[in-house]
Amino acid sequence: xxxxxxxxxxxxxxxxxxxxxxxxxxxxxxxxxxxxxxxxxxxxxxxxxxxxxxxxxxxxxxxxxxxxxxxxxxxxxxxxxxxxxxxxxxxxxxxxxxxxxxxxxxxxxxxxxxxxxxxxxxxxxxxxxxxxxxxxxxxxxxxxxxxxx
Numbered sequence: 001x002x003x004x005x006x007x008x009x010x011x012x013x014x015x016x017x018x019x020x021x022x023x024x025x026x027x028x029x030x031x032x033x034x035x036x037x038x039x040x041x042x043x044x045x046x047x048x049x050x051x052x053x054x055x056x057x058x059x060x061x062x063x064x065x066x067x068x069x070x071x072x073x074x075x076x077x078x079x080x081x082x083x084x085x086x087x088x089x090x091x092x093x094x095x096x097x098x099x100x101x102x103x104x105x106x107x108x109x110x111x112x113x114x115x116x117x118x119x120x121x122x123x124x125x126x127x128x129x130x131x132x133x134x135x136x137x138x139x140x141x142x143x144x145x146x147x148x149x
Contacts, residue, residue: 011051012095012114015058016122019091057105061098062091069097076137080130092118092131100135101142108139 062069070082073093082090092115100111112135119127 007051008054009114009117011054012058012118013121015055015062015095016088016091016118018055018059019062019094020087023087023091058095058098061103061105062094065098065102066094069094069102072097072101072138073134076141077130077134086123086127088122089119089127089130092122092127093134096131096135097138101138108142112136112139 073082073085073090077085095118096111096115099106099114100108106114112132115131115135116128119131
């Protein structure tokens with residue numbers, strides 16, 4: 001059973017916050033907001049360096065693969081244009097899709113479970129169901145493609 005203090009989960013939380021802050025600041029320009037520095041946060045929370053590497057890997061992977069990731073989101077959530085989705089849901093989906101399907105750094109089912117938890121933590125129960133629906137559809141297609149090979 002996953003613990004709330006799981007360091008990998010904490011890394012995903014920080015990555016989510018970092019991605020959210022970056023995209024939020026793009027649309028809500030405020031010169032008084034400093035750039036998010038994960039090292040300073042790590043010093044405060046006593047996060048190990050290897051977990052910071054995970055944060056950086058997730059953020060870099062999402063940013064470098066944003067276009068194909070967003071294409072998957074658009075394909076599997078056609079009733080919800082990305083511009084109409086909650087920013088936190090978009091970031092949670094991007095992290096899970098990167099980890100489980102694009103970068104393949106985490107087993108897909110683990111990436112989905114983590115995404116659902118993050119969506120519930122940073123949103124509401126309905127956010128978790130939405131994220132589960134989108135990622136579940138992607139997983140079913142992924143599983144079928146894998147079985148065909």
